[in-house]
Amino acid sequence: MQRERVTDTIHVFRSDLYVQVTAGLVMTEAGAVLIDTLLYPEETAAIKRFVEQRLGSHVKYLINTHHHADHTLGTCFFPDAHVISHRLCRELLDTRGRDAIRSMQESSNDLADTQVVLPATVFDDQMTLTVGDQTFELTWSPGHSEDSITCLVADSQVLFAADTVMPLPTFVDGNIDQLVGSIQRLQHQPYETIIQGHGEVILRGELPGRLEEDLNYLSALKTQVERAISNGKKSPHEIADVIPVEACGKEKIVLHGAAIQLHESNVYALAASMLSNAPVNT
Ligand SMILES: [Zn+2]
Incomplete structure (x- = not known):
């Protein structure tokens, strides 16, 4: 696991074990706020040790x-923390989340001690959280x-964007048009830093270009899938074959090569939904 200090009070942890997933820590006068955990217990345990032993604090939220x-899987290792999420997150953890953990535990002993924790507080559109001297x-x-x-640390204008911003945007569990809207809402904001859900921290100077690149990727992807369908391609598989990730302006090496797989899943999901909505020629 890599640890990076973003400001005096903000740290980011990046996994070495699973697709460079990130978690964030914000220190306040009234305890620590942890934004996400990492997948494998040994990495989440290292975050906990850092907060408790190095910083002499504890995770309050x-x-x-x-x-x-x-x-989310490391949430169970912070039984005293007050957990907050979107309302739908609690519903999805209780349904799909439980199924996902069961099947992951069958394939990995490392996850045997993990369990789903349902958030205690949920919100719909927006929530302001004040902890000690910090507002979120x-x-x-x-x-x-x-x-x-997303979670903005207001004082420092550091945005934890989670998977709304990834080196290769993905929407297989969501919706491409909503993702475009959510990325557009982050443009032209006074953020100092964006912490993405996977990969490196994005600094202020890199921000406009990076968000533009992500939007261009999503737009190119949509255009190319539409074109493949109008050229007579009949299945997601056929369509994925003719749209490599580079054709949409991203590089294969992103996220240590995971980009290829993530991109393919995007093409499949989009092609499947467009094919099911396409007019049938009889
Ligand atoms: Zn995700």
Whole structure:
């Protein structure tokens, strides 16, 4: 796990074990706020040790940015923390989340001690959380998944964007048009730094270009899938074959090569939904 200090009070943890997933820590006068956890218990345990032993504090609030296990599965290791999420996140953790953990536990012994924790406080559109001297603005940001949120640390203008911003945007569990809207809402904002749900921290100077690149990717993807369908391609499989990730302006090497798989899943999901809505020629 990599640890990076973003400001005097904000740290980011990035997994070495699972697709560079990130978690964030904000220190306040009244305890620590943890934004997501990491997938594998050993990495979440290292975060806990850092807070308790190195910083002499404890996690008072834990924010789940969405229900996906790579972000939430470590929640059970903070039994004293007050957990907050979007309303849909709690519903999805209780349904799909439980199923996902069961099947992950069957394939990995490392996850045997994990369990789903349902958030104690939920919100719909927006929530302001004040902890000690810090204020957090939580905002619904659907697209990557229906329940995704972002978390702004107001004082420092550091935005935890979670999976709304990823080196390769994904929407297989959500909706491409909603994701476009959610990324557009982050443009032209006075953020100092964006912490994405996977990968490197994005600094202020890189922000406009990066968000533009993500929007261009989603737009190119949509155009190319439409074109493939109008050229007579009949299945998601056929369509995925003719649209490599580079054709949509992203590189294969992103996220240590996971980009290829993520992109393919995007093409499948989009092609399947467009084919099912396309007029049938008889
Ligand atoms: Zn996710």
